[in-house]
Amino acid sequence: MRALVLAEHDNRSLKPATHAAVTAALALGGSADVLVAGAGAAAAAEAAAKIAGVGRVLLADDPAHAEALAEPLADLLVGLAAEYDALLAPATACGKNAMPRVAALLDVQQISEIVAVVDADTFVRPIYAGNALATVRSSDAKKVITVRTTAFEKAAETGAAPVEAIAAAAPCDAARFLERRVVESVRPELTAARVVVAGGRGIGSDGAFALVSQLADLLGGAVGASRAAVDAGFIPNDAQVGQTGKIVAPDLYIAVGISGAIQHIAGMKDSKVIVAINKDGEAPIFQVADYGLVADVFEAVPALIDSLSA
Amino acid sequence: MKVLVAVKRVVDYNVKIRIKPDGSGVDTANLKMSMNPFDEIAVEEAVRWKEKGLATEVVVVSIGPQAAQDTLRTGLAMGADRALLIKTDAEVQPLAVAKLLKAAAEREKPDVVILGKQAIDDDSNQTGQMLAALLGWPQGTFISATEKTGEGRLSVVREIDGGLETLSLAPPCVLTTDLRLNEPRYASLPNIMKAKKKPLDTVAPEELGVDIAPRLTLVKVEEPPRRKAGVIVGSVGELVDRLKNEAKVL
Numbered sequence: 114m115r116a117l118v119l120a121e122h123d124n125r126s127l128k129p130a131t132h133a134a135v136t137a138a139l140a141l142g143g144s145a146d147v148l149v150a151g152a153g154a155a156a157a158a159e160a161a162a163k164i165a166g167v168g169r170v171l172l173a174d175d176p177a178h179a180e181a182l183a184e185p186l187a188d189l190l191v192g193l194a195a196e197y198d199a200l201l202a203p204a205t206a207c208g209k210n211a212m213p214r215v216a217a218l219l220d221v222q223q224i225s226e227i228v229a230v231v232d233a234d235t236f237v238r239p240i241y242a243g244n245a246l247a248t249v250r251s252s253d254a255k256k257v258i259t260v261r262t263t264a265f266e267k268a269a270e271t272g273a274a275p276v277e278a279i280a281a282a283a284p285c286d287a288a289r290f291l292e293r294r295v296v297e298s299v300r301p302e303l304t305a306a307r308v309v310v311a312g313g314r315g316i317g318s319d320g321a322f323a324l325v326s327q328l329a330d331l332l333g334g335a336v337g338a339s340r341a342a343v344d345a346g347f348i349p350n351d352a353q354v355g356q357t358g359k360i361v362a363p364d365l366y367i368a369v370g371i372s373g374a375i376q377h378i379a380g381m382k383d384s385k386v387i388v389a390i391n392k393d394g395e396a397p398i399f400q401v402a403d404y405g406l407v408a409d410v411f412e413a414v415p416a417l418i419d420s421l422s423a
Numbered sequence: 424m425k426v427l428v429a430v431k432r433v434v435d436y437n438v439k440i441r442i443k444p445d446g447s448g449v450d451t452a453n454l455k456m457s458m459n460p461f462d463e464i465a466v467e468e469a470v471r472w473k474e475k476g477l478a479t480e481v482v483v484v485s486i487g488p489q490a491a492q493d494t495l496r497t498g499l500a501m502g503a504d505r506a507l508l509i510k511t512d513a514e515v516q517p518l519a520v521a522k523l524l525k526a527a528a529e530r531e532k533p534d535v536v537i538l539g540k541q542a543i544d545d546d547s548n549q550t551g552q553m554l555a556a557l558l559g560w561p562q563g564t565f566i567s568a569t570e571k572t573g574e575g576r577l578s579v580v581r582e583i584d585g586g587l588e589t590l591s592l593a594p595p596c597v598l599t600t601d602l603r604l605n606e607p608r609y610a611s612l613p614n615i616m617k618a619k620k621k622p623l624d625t626v627a628p629e630e631l632g633v634d635i636a637p638r639l640t641l642v643k644v645e646e647p648p649r650r651k652a653g654v655i656v657g658s659v660g661e662l663v664d665r666l667k668n669e670a671k672v673l
């Protein structure tokens with residue numbers, strides 16, 4: 114059993130989602146290589162070489178892969194597939210974009226967002242917004258898998274794998290990269306943060322959303338949001354937590370002014386400790402909260418900030 | 424520009440599903456069914472293009488049982504021109520859906536195929552990308568804005584992990600919708616009546632020459648571990664105290 118893991122990186126640094134995907138790959142019971150496709154991504158490849166258990170790192174360093182466009186990325190993976198029994202990627206925006214393309218080109222039914230490996234053919238994945246866990250067995254000879262990164266430990270960094278340069282795929286003019294508007298933030302990344310403070314429609318305005326950010330900063334945490342808060346423009350889309358947003362599992366999740374729709378719960382219910390602050394004592398969020406405070410956001414959050422900064 | 428939109432009939436997003444006691448699957452009998460919400464967004468986008476004179480014809484296609492006709496009629500009532508039902512009672516997994524949609528695209532010859540980014544029942548998030556690969560077309564997934572630009576290209580804004588990204592795509596291409604692309608309309612009563620008269624074709628997967636045999640076998644379905652409700656604290660002071668001394672997360 115040989116597995117290849119697509120690395121998540123931004124050309125400069127490797128993302129911890131990669132480490133979780135390597136753990137899932139090793140759980141298949143064989144070896145795991147890592148593919149870094151990028152431009153000027155040597156540092157990311159060096160970082161991948163340190164992941165414990167990795168056999169070798171393949172580096173395709175070329176302008177064609179600078180923006181991780183799905184078309185060349187899928188072609189690259191398909192070109193490498195003959196040597197591997199399984200191809201895996203973290204279930205990030207990039208992994209979700211590219212891997213089904215790979216699967217279709219290999220005539221394989223992808224297994225999306227696995228949360229457990231039962232054996233080399235059998236996997237557990239959530240369906241219906243996490244309201245059910247399905248165990249599925251694949252009859253495809255080759256596996257194409259995306260990995261829910263919160264469900265796997267991050268592999269340690271005690272390795273020293275060799276890095277091999279490989280040829281890039283041809284660029285595709287039918288899909289051109291124009292621009293990327295990244296939300297610059299000094300806060301930890303949402304999916305990797307130890308603390309997440311998330312705000313919902315109950316915050317009422319984007320001005321008031323500053324209260325949520327202030328609390329997050331005080332706790333060294335990331336800022337999350339419900340769909341309603343994003344739709345209302347309180348905060349950019351990349352903060353959405355849920356079934357169709359990001360999946361998080363921090364040590365502490367504080368939901369402020371969020372009702373607790375199943376689509377939201379789907380993204381945060383694996384957090385270690387959940388706190389809910391909501392003025393409606395009947396809000397469903399309290400059914401999953403370890404600590405609930407029935408209170409108005411505008412009284413409770415400033416008081417919390419005062420008490421924590423004292 | 425001709426547009427093909429893929430719409431799936433799913434359990435309504437407001438309905439809580441039940442797992443069959445023997446763990447053999449999810450019991451969807453007698454539950455309220457609706458068009459997958461991301462597919463409503465896809466239909467809305469196509470209809471808006473038509474209203475703006477960008478699209479000439481909008482065709483909705485669904486793969487599923489006879490009852491998927493209702494979903495197609497919803498699409499017609501929203502403003503699509505024609506519908507195609509690829510009728511089967513079998514379970515059709517994303518790869519097979521993509522193959523059937525490829526066959527439909529080869530018949531209909533659209534310039535753009537729009538799908539939802541994710542079906543809210545299987546949560547696969549695969550079909551659009553697979554269809555693009557099978558057709559050899561470029562893809563714009565998780566889109567929140569579209570614009571027609573020079574050289575007949577489309578500029579699309581994508582929702583990605585760090586923020587937003589803009590791509591320029593040369594049709595024919597495949598798009599998948601994200602939540603912020605638009606707010607779908609409700610079909611008006613007169614439009615629902617009119618939709619009943621719009622053409623709806625039915626074909627079988629075999630007629631399209633596609634093998635839909637599933638590649639994944641469902642071994643079992645289980646309840647996820649349930650979280651228990653904890654305590655309601657009386658004050659901010661008590662909350663801080665418990666987080667520090669009991670949960671030890673501060």
Ligand SMILES: Cc1cc2nc3c(=O)[nH]c(=O)nc-3n(C[C@H](O)[C@H](O)[C@H](O)COP(=O)(O)OP(=O)(O)OC[C@H]3O[C@@H](n4cnc5c(N)ncnc54)[C@H](O)[C@@H]3O)c2cc1C
Nearest residue numbers: 313314315339340341355356357358370372377392393410
């Ligand atoms: C296809 C689809 C996908 C979706 N995906 C997601 C997803 O990924 N993530 C997600 O979050 N949602 C998602 N949703 C939306 C979801 O169904 C809910 O609509 C959404 O989560 C509600 O957000 P909210 O809790 O902020 O708003 P509301 O449900 O409006 O709740 C606001 C809460 O704030 C409280 N409140 C109001 N004022 C105050 C105050 N002053 N002080 C204290 N509390 C106050 C209210 O009591 C209420 O409980 C999706 C929906 C669909 C259809």
Ligand SMILES: Nc1ncnc2c1ncn2[C@@H]1O[C@H](COP(=O)(O)O)[C@@H](O)[C@H]1O
Nearest residue numbers: 429430486538539541542547548549550
């Ligand atoms: N049975 C189906 N009929 C029509 N469209 C479908 C079907 N299954 C999936 N799709 C389309 O593919 C999208 C993504 O589905 P999935 O890959 O299953 O998450 C959906 O939003 C639909 O647009």
